[in-house]
Amino acid sequence: MSSSQSTKAAASNGSAPTGSATVVDVEQVEAALVEHYPRLVRLAYLVLPPGLGRNRRVLTAHALVQRALPRSRTTAPTVPDQRRPAGRGADPGYAYVRSQVLRAALDAGLPLLRRARPRRAQLPPLLPQVWGLRLFPHSGGADELALDQRLSALSGPARAACVLRGLERLTDDEARRILAAVGVDTEGEHAEEIDAALADAGAEAPPGGRNPAALLESPEFDPCSLQARPTDLMRRRQHLKALGIAAVAALVCGALLGMPGDGWGPDGAAAPPYAKNPAAEAALDPGRLTRAAPAAWKKTARTDFAVWPARGALVDDEGLLRRALAVWARPGKTVRVSATPGTVSGAPPGPAQLLFAGPVDAARVVLLYDGLRVVRYAEPLDGTSGAALDFARVDGAGAADAGAVVVGRADGNVRYLTAPWVRDTAVQDLLKPTAAPAALRRTADGVTDPFASPALARACDSWNTLRLRDQEGAARLATDLGELTPAHLTAGRPDAPREATPADWSRTACSLAAARSHGVRAVNAWSYSHQALPEGNGEAEWLCTRAETWRGGGGRALAQFLAPGARAAAVAAKSEGGPACGVRQPSVLAGVLWKSTAGTWYVLAAGSKDVTSVSVTDGDRSTGNTLAARTTKDTRPEVTGRLKNGDKVRTLR
Template identity: 60%
Template sequence: MDVEQAEAALVEHYPRLVRLAYLTLPPTLGRNRRVLTAHSLTQRALPRGRTTTSLIPAQATGRERNPGYAYIRLQVVRTALEAGLPPRRKSWPKRSQLPPLLPQVWGLRLFPRSGGADELALDQRLSALSSPARAAYVLRGLEKLPDPATRTLLEEAGVEDPAAALTEANSVPSQLYALLASPEFDPCSLHARPTDLMRRRQHVRAALAGTAALVVCGAVLGLPGDAWGPDDAAAPPYARNPAAQAALDPGRLTTAAATAWQATGRTDFSTWPARGDLTADKALLRRALAVWARPGESVQVSVTLGTPAGPPPGPPQLLYAGKVDNVRVVMAYDGFRVARYAEPLDGTTVAALDLTRADGATGAGASALVVGRTDGNVRYLTAPWVREAAVRDLTRPTGEVSALALSKDGVTEPFASPAVRTGACTSWEVLQLTDAAGRTRLLTDLSEVTPAHLTAGRPSSSPGREATGAPATWAPFACSLAAVRSQGVRTVNAWQFARQPLPDASGNADWVCTRAETWRGAGTRVLAQFRTARGAYVTATADDVPTCGPTAPHVLAAAPWKSATGDSYLLAAGSKDTVSLELTGGVNGSSPGNLLAVPAEDGVRAELKGTLANGREINGL
């Protein structure tokens, strides 16, 4: 193979090869160095000469049938595995084990975009594998290589026992392969943050001023702050000012009295008392505040859409500090955001930080927070006014409701979270809470720290009625909640706006509109759904529209339908305030009232319009 052939394969498939290197490299390198090393190893994979190089036979007939790609991929895997080997005392380190000479980015730290809880869980499971097992899993999931081809490639890359690597890779479920394509693991789509700006200035001054600047640097390293203890996973401090330091002082954390919500009548996060068995652990609280202010390279950061990152503006309020399963968790609230900090029980150099908006949260919106997720299960920290907790399957409105035990700190037992489910959706478990006044509410995990509040009924200026009062409305459409995961959703309302007799007299069709409101206001998602005895389907979607909301409590949608005899129709329905419907384009038809059924060929496209009782025209969703 000549250099031009290999170079063409490298240029064409560069993003995939860099992702392969990034996933194979050991996570202990830190995300910035993993990114730079992945690019460096991929760029150095070209052959040095123009001589023919032997190929792996199983690779030559792979995805691209391209010997250049097979060669480059082998070099990338080989050097990535070498980079994970510990250095030996009696031999020089290999080039791949050293920090890359090129590429280099001065003054910036680079890291991929943060993913959700699924990507964080996969990254943790991959970090527990050996380098060969990690490479085997990535080759299976990302490159879609069968086990014989994977074993052969690992042998060529220098792995001593490929069979053991394949066996170890089986410990991570194959259902997670799709997550390997997530932006979390894309070292070609990066965020950039400055390195320590103050320290960079000091280094420049040191180079210019010599000995005098060394004295200044020594004084800076001895400034107050270390007396509180090490920051561990946090990045070096970038500023020294009274407000920033006050926000990092665990002694200045604010707390609420246990009966504050009763004394004030307020049901928001400001009246949550500090709970947990580690609220007096100043070192833990210090680490949590430092990581919130400046997360280091070993911190997995997840920020909900529309939530600003950055330190709290002042001392935040402590909500919880305690042990949850196998991690220590700290939860705090700064009046605008809820921060969840988690670190393993056996170390403090790695951590996870989740930030999500919670401004204006009250009542149901401030009734619970996700305090931990482990092995597909979720635990909640409930508000002090919550008296009972239970789990119910939203897809079975008449099914049994299972009680959940609450600890003395208000933490629920774990139960299966629909947010991390893969495969077919056959159930959707939600949290049911009963407060001191006897009101029951339903909340669901959508991969955020704050669960989404579920309501049902016609939208109006007042909050929708609780979904517990109309569980049958939600039952056929519960699995559609998966479409709004990780979107910063605050509430989701389901409203059955019409019921339509089917043209062949085989029953009725229910039309339901679900509207997901976000904490940030923008990003609202509206779904029109259609249900018959044969199943439920999403027929239309729209983003950032007032339809089906308090300011525009009406909706109009259409759907194709085929009878048991094979006759095709286009069905349309509007809310009860619709007085006429009209279809134009591929099929024509009109009807007084809010229901319309017109014979139509498969795949026909038409424009739907309606007229409201006040004379205003509306378009189909």
């Protein structure tokens, strides 16, 4: 057997290679664990896969370290290191527990396989557990963020190599020996990546930044010094309510199964058409549907779906309502079900509220509301084959979000049911901002005439929006993005948005196509900078549009460049899932390659007003929030900026 084969065999048995192992007692390992607990937890946190999320990484890191104690005397690999303080470098107890923590952290990043028995580290830890709170380390600066992003792009073995080199101050050879001891093939498929990670860890820091090894010691990566925030309180309340209902259902089912006789009949334990528990029966009983009084919206401060009265010619059709509730609870295989991202499509927790029931085009439509979701049931006029069920999340909706709901789509057109406080409706094409809006008729029940929707249009020749004017005269614009609720359009700085006008969106309306079917609640357009172009080519405008979703996270932002005379803005940069261009992070920076009328190529960049300087990778730098530098067509310069407080800001990504 070769020496490398011997090393791998020893590693797989959980011990160090022959000749480099020391026998340690449990008490010795426990002493090392207690003394160096913060460092071991930091090491585990850095090696764990970033996809777990910061809260779970914190709890998992503590669990891995606490489970690292052996049950009896064992052996530990010895990695001599004269550079670190005495008491840890030559401590076999610390060497053992470090190897155990590394092995478990690497196992936690392995994918679960169907036929393979999961390893203990791949499962969520039973302890410690924290209920009702989310824990995460203190946030660092731009250098820490950049290092975290770099570590996130590495594989587990490469992260471990980088951490051993930077945090533990080990040499490359020592790090490779540790990785071999925990079962990583340092001569196989991970070798090149590990070598690259070790090289990066020892590289000099970028100008103005700190050494990556020193950054690993920062509070950004300290899972023992934590911040606490509450979990999603609304979702927690929903889960507790659902748990209570499930407990009642379990008690009722248990009592029924314990009764003498045939129980539920020939189907054995299969559920009957309607679940035998009070909450489920109430939810499926059309007679238990709640209905708001016709004038309820006038007598309360609420401006959401809870004060919409029941409207439509079929609100008393008990058969239709029963079918809608039954399909909601148990949609059959032929029912077309859709839900906006982040929306639960399960049965109602109790009696829902009826908003509408009536014929729309060639279908009978029912709109229901359960406090968290609006649900649309539609069936053909001549039967029930081809029924459809659509869900949309609307928790926390206000007057700006509860102004209209889609009741029908046909031949590229859309119809809305409007809120009772809407005084008049009109259609406004954003690509024709100077044109007068076209009046849109409504029935006595509040259903609009059909008009062309941009939701499924292939070409952006027009972008129709729904203009809603309330009783006080305030007008709002909403656009169909292919979901039950239209998205509310606003304009202005993220910290002070206002109702949008057609002129605010005339050059960026086509970018709304990127937000289709993403559960979007509102979209804001913001002109964050103007820039005089080189060679007297006029003035360009820089804009940022941000789409906020009903689920809170998952927002997307686009930075756009509008050249003089252009019909539409060009997308310069985009960000997915972060706070960019919003209230939490209003600073914006973006850059584009642009050719002047004389044929000269420039890199143009602009930031928001709080950006004091802009620079590119080739050394060009400008004072102020805009930059124009000569370049070539094939270059891809990186643009960065500095804020008033000295922090670095990068382009949207």
